[in-house]
Amino acid sequence: MDTQSNFNTDSDSDGSHVSATPPRDPPPPPPTRPPGPRPQPPPPFTAPTLLSSLKRKTRVPKPSRSNPKSLSKPTNKPPGPSKSSDSSNKSYHQGQNPSNKTLPFQIRRVSEQNASSSASNSIETLPAGYFSKFASFSKIKRPLIVPDSVDQEPEVVCPSTSQSLPEFRVSDDLSGESVTLDSISSKIRSEGVSNAAISTKSVLRRPNLIRACVNTQPTKRPKCVNEGNFVRLNINGHGRRFTYKGRGNNQSKYSGQKSNRSRRKFKKECENDDNGYIEEDGLVSDAPKVEELKGKKIKLDYESIGEAILAARKEVSEENLGRLLKLVYGYDAFLDGQLEAIKMVLDGKSTMLVLPTGAGKSLCYQLPAMILSGITLVVSPLVALMVDQLKQLPPTIRGGLLGSTQTIDETAETLRLLQEGNLKVLFVSPERFLNVEFLSILSAIPVISLVVVDEAHCVSEWSHNFRPSYMRLRASLLSSRLKVGSILAMTATATTRTLQAVMSALEIPESNLIHRAPLRDNLQLSVSLVGKRQSETDSVSKYLCDNNILAKSYHSGIPAKDRSRTQELFTYNKIRVVVATVAFGMGLDKKDVGAEIGRAGRDGRLSYCHLYFDDAAYFRLRSLMHSDGVDEYAVNKFLCQVFRGDLNSPGKICSLVKESAARKFDIKEEVMLTLLTQLEIGEVQYLRLLPQLNVTCTLNFHKTPPVLLAERDKVVGAILKKSETKQGQYVFDIPAVANTAGATATDVSNRLQDLKVKGEISYEVKDQAYCYVLMEVPRDICSLASNLTTWLSEVESSKVQRLDAMFNAAAFAVKYCEKAHGCCDEQHTSCLHEKISQYFNGDGNSDGLHKTDQSSPFLRSDIKVFLQSNSQVKFTPRAVARIMHGIGSPAYPYSTWSRTHFWGRYSQINFQTVMEAAKAELMNILGKKAL
Ligand SMILES: Nc1ncnc2c1ncn2[C@@H]1O[C@H](COP(=O)(O)OP(=O)(O)OP(=O)(O)O)[C@@H](O)[C@H]1O
Numbered sequence: 061m062d063t064q065s066n067f068n069t070d071s072d073s074d075g076s077h078v079s080a081t082p083p084r085d086p087p088p089p090p091p092t093r094p095p096g097p098r099p100q101p102p103p104p105f106t107a108p109t110l111l112s113s114l115k116r117k118t119r120v121p122k123p124s125r126s127n128p129k130s131l132s133k134p135t136n137k138p139p140g141p142s143k144s145s146d147s148s149n150k151s152y153h154q155g156q157n158p159s160n161k162t163l164p165f166q167i168r169r170v171s172e173q174n175a176s177s178s179a180s181n182s183i184e185t186l187p188a189g190y191f192s193k194f195a196s197f198s199k200i201k202r203p204l205i206v207p208d209s210v211d212q213e214p215e216v217v218c219p220s221t222s223q224s225l226p227e228f229r230v231s232d233d234l235s236g237e238s239v240t241l242d243s244i245s246s247k248i249r250s251e252g253v254s255n256a257a258i259s260t261k262s263v264l265r266r267p268n269l270i271r272a273c274v275n276t277q278p279t280k281r282p283k284c285v286n287e288g289n290f291v292r293l294n295i296n297g298h299g300r301r302f303t304y305k306g307r308g309n310n311q312s313k314y315s316g317q318k319s320n321r322s323r324r325k326f327k328k329e330c331e332n333d334d335n336g337y338i339e340e341d342g343l344v345s346d347a348p349k350v351e352e353l354k355g356k357k358i359k360l361d362y363e364s365i366g367e368a369i370l371a372a373r374k375e376v377s378e379e380n381l382g383r384l385l386k387l388v389y390g391y392d393a394f395l396d397g398q399l400e401a402i403k404m405v406l407d408g409k410s411t412m413l414v415l416p417t418g419a420g421k422s423l424c425y426q427l428p429a430m431i432l433s434g435i436t437l438v439v440s441p442l443v444a445l446m447v448d449q450l451k452q453l454p455p456t457i458r459g460g461l462l463g464s465t466q467t468i469d470e471t472a473e474t475l476r477l478l479q480e481g482n483l484k485v486l487f488v489s490p491e492r493f494l495n496v497e498f499l500s501i502l503s504a505i506p507v508i509s510l511v512v513v514d515e516a517h518c519v520s521e522w523s524h525n526f527r528p529s530y531m532r533l534r535a536s537l538l539s540s541r542l543k544v545g546s547i548l549a550m551t552a553t554a555t556t557r558t559l560q561a562v563m564s565a566l567e568i569p570e571s572n573l574i575h576r577a578p579l580r581d582n583l584q585l586s587v588s589l590v591g592k593r594q595s596e597t598d599s600v601s602k603y604l605c606d607n608n609i610l611a612k613s614y615h616s617g618i619p620a621k622d623r624s625r626t627q628e629l630f631t632y633n634k635i636r637v638v639v640a641t642v643a644f645g646m647g648l649d650k651k652d653v654g655a656e657i658g659r660a661g662r663d664g665r666l667s668y669c670h671l672y673f674d675d676a677a678y679f680r681l682r683s684l685m686h687s688d689g690v691d692e693y694a695v696n697k698f699l700c701q702v703f704r705g706d707l708n709s710p711g712k713i714c715s716l717v718k719e720s721a722a723r724k725f726d727i728k729e730e731v732m733l734t735l736l737t738q739l740e741i742g743e744v745q746y747l748r749l750l751p752q753l754n755v756t757c758t759l760n761f762h763k764t765p766p767v768l769l770a771e772r773d774k775v776v777g778a779i780l781k782k783s784e785t786k787q788g789q790y791v792f793d794i795p796a797v798a799n800t801a802g803a804t805a806t807d808v809s810n811r812l813q814d815l816k817v818k819g820e821i822s823y824e825v826k827d828q829a830y831c832y833v834l835m836e837v838p839r840d841i842c843s844l845a846s847n848l849t850t851w852l853s854e855v856e857s858s859k860v861q862r863l864d865a866m867f868n869a870a871a872f873a874v875k876y877c878e879k880a881h882g883c884c885d886e887q888h889t890s891c892l893h894e895k896i897s898q899y900f901n902g903d904g905n906s907d908g909l910h911k912t913d914q915s916s917p918f919l920r921s922d923i924k925v926f927l928q929s930n931s932q933v934k935f936t937p938r939a940v941a942r943i944m945h946g947i948g949s950p951a952y953p954y955s956t957w958s959r960t961h962f963w964g965r966y967s968q969i970n971f972q973t974v975m976e977a978a979k980a981e982l983m984n985i986l987g988k989k990a991l
Pocket residue numbers: 354391392393394395398415416417418419420421422423552647649658662
């Protein structure tokens with residue numbers, strides 16, 4: 061089921077993250093029961109997903125993909141019945157544990173596994189840091205991992221060296237320095253990017269790389285180590301060298317036919333190069349001969365790769381692209397949709413690519429990135445996703461990453477490499493991408509060949525995972541500011557309505573849509589109704605552990621460090637099962653996941669996706685779909701604050717402190733950002749968003765007297781004008797100082813940083829705020845508020861309809877499916893495939909088998925009691941309805957309001973019905989007061 065509306069902002073993301081875990085505060089003490097019906101405790105929200113890397117026996121024949129579909133003519137043809145044979149299922153189910161005999165698939169105990177097979181299965185690729193003393197990626201032959209207790213640190217043994225290896229851990233240092241471009245540019249200015257501090261660190265801690273907790277004990281380098289991305293820029297002459305200076309067909313130094321002259325020239329250049337390397341265009345030249353990609357050893361022949369790239373530049377033919385595919389990845393053929401997409405991209409056409417999960421979308425930008433002359437920018441919604449994608453770049457592509465968890469030095473180093481033209485692919489968050497300073501750095505780059513918008517459905521408000529910062533990625537901005545060659549938008553899941561919105565925003569013509577069926581054919585879908593409350597992830601994983609199945613839970617309530625640890629353990633088959641919320645899985649490219657709809661069966665083998673559903677979970681999720689809703693009254697107040705006629709005038713830098721504004725208007729921060737974004741990108745551009753900033757500054761002067769300093773520094777002058785002094789400290793608003801000084805907020809921040817470095821001042825900043833420059837003040841705020849509210853209400857109801865569509869599909873399978881065409885017992889692959897295809901080919905709306913429009917005779921009286929017992933509080937109808945549905949909001953948080961007896965009591969009654977009843981009662985009270 062769609063749990064998106066409960067997404068919490070996850071700490072390791074650049075913005076919103078997928079997490080469907082309910083607030084983990086302790087439940088309120090049991091209330092004394094008021095008159096009225098007995099309160100029902102709200103059902104727990106977590107809808108755990110079991111991911112298990114099971115040993116599966118059946119291999120499903122490679123699915124044949126359907127033909128590309130046109131947006132205007134979506135075909136609703138359902139895929140045929142599952143290819144899974146009964147016999148394969150039977151064989152799989154043999155020897156079930158009694159504990160899991162009700163499951164539609166079997167979870168084997170570790171002890172049941174064949175040791176030799178598990179050993180052989182574990183030969184895969186390890187990510188960074190195992191051997192390298194550099195905190196960086198180091199792809200090596202996957203070591204044998206000896207299973208032991210999950211509580212112990214994993215013992216990792218490399219079969220080739222029999223050495224104990226240092227533990228790898230993806231850096232999750234979230235408490236580290238907050239990295240802003242301001243601080244970086246300040247650092248660059250004050251220290252210079254090429255100074256010793258940074259360049260030394262650049263060796264020890266590559267900016268694009270994931271920091272690893274690496275054992276400091278020296279480890280011997282095994283011979284067949286693939287250094288992966290950016291591990292060794294300069295390794296004293298080991299490994300094959302490959303030079304490629306071409307920027308276009310005619311300028312390349314080495315043609316397909318290599319002459320003696322070119323060989324000599326190549327040798328000479330190698331000798332002349334200081335580092336012993338010649339690198340250009342971000343193509344890596346120093347990797348060793350034998351590489352390991354996706355656990356498969358391939359011999360990289362850099363000379364041939366260079367030739368293949370040239371040939372593909374000259375002629376984008378299937379033969380030339382296929383050759384490059386074989387040389388770089390070792391694959392014999394393109395998967396369905398890949399060749400078409402790659403050719404379109406290389407043709408300079410903006411493309412919309414919709415392929416199911418695990419269908420090989422990444423290759424559709426990686427291969428063009430090697431061939432195109434300029435840089436490829438990949439916009440990705442999550443840091444974890446970027447890190448995974450960076451790791452998965454082939455060793456021939458030099459990649460970098462700009463994410464929120466990097467330190468100042470790491471970011472500075474990545475920017476330096478970018479400016480020097482030493483990156484071929486750069487992963488960047490949408491927030492960073494739209495940062496004015498970053499845009500100005502990018503605009504200085506000669507060629508940006510391609511912008512890839514990964515998880516492109518996030519661009520559309522009609523998608524299941526909308527991100528306001530993604531909405532700002534418009535083709536107009538990309539072309540006007542960056543002169544981008546073309547755009548490749550990629551997603552696995554988008555309805556027709558979402559696709560239309562994305563393609564319109566990114567100006568992708570309908571003819572450039574490549575669209576395959578949303579579900580892979582090797583997934584067996586099954587559903588069962590559960591009559592009792594769904595358990596939470598923690599209790600399910602405990603249950604599994606108690607039954608000797610190594611399992612761990614994963615949700616946003618678990619610290620990031622432990623979450624990465626769990627992912628790591630799962631990836632290397634140290635545990636069999638992860639019991640997770642939707643917080644887990646994005647970007648996980650583990651081939652042998654046996655059960656989970658997003659990740660399972662990437663190896664093509666039959667995999668199982670089972671949905672346990674019940675009415676309580678459905679109602680709970682349905683309530684949560686209303687958590688972003690806003691009333692016109694609140695939008696109006698919000699707009700008055702944004703445009704503050706008396707204070708804000710066009711050209712001025714303004715700010716809105718996130719936390720206090722959210723409380724004041726009872727609008728969630730993400731929704732405020734959505735509104736501000738609409739004001740920026742709507743028909744009239746009312747404002748221009750700036751990077752978010754801590755706007756309240758408290759400052760102390762230390763050396764020069766403030767008045768003297770102000771004489772030679774206009775920022776200090778403005779500070780003295782705009783500050784309040786409290787106990788000798790100067791407290792001011794950074795945007796206000798910027799406006800007075802005629803500077804940007806970034807200029808002020810940089811100046812403060814400079815003065816701090818010189819020992820003139822010390823300061824602290826707080827109050828994270830949305831910042832913007834006012835462009836135009838609307839003439840009629842009321843009608844603007846009305847239009848925005850209508851739009852937000854449509855978004856709200858489309859979320860509910862989306863959930864209903866999924867619920868109806870499951871309810872149909874359980875209650876109405878005639879169990880023909882391959883459906884039997886709980887297995888409903890055929891009918892669910894059909895329903896899911898209908899959903900994606902339509903606009904995501906649903907006719908609805910399930911109605912929630914009945915009311916309760918107690919509703920009005922309960923609302924009345926609630927309002928009377930909280931007469932000192934001002935409520936809106938929506939606030940009352942939220943409480944009755946058990947949804948917290950900024951002004952009425954869970955921590956306070958879940959203590960009321962009425963919290964969540966009416967979650968089974970339509971939200972609108974509850975709002976209407978609340979409105980009537982509030983009017984009643986107001987009427988009585990007026991009398
Ligand atoms: N032509 C090919 N032949 C064989 N395997 C391939 C080919 N192209 C890609 N793959 C492999 O398929 C797997 C899935 O690829 P990738 O991660 O790019 O999928 P995706 O569509 O981006 O999935 P998701 O949407 O889940 O991120 C990878 O392990 C990749 O190496």
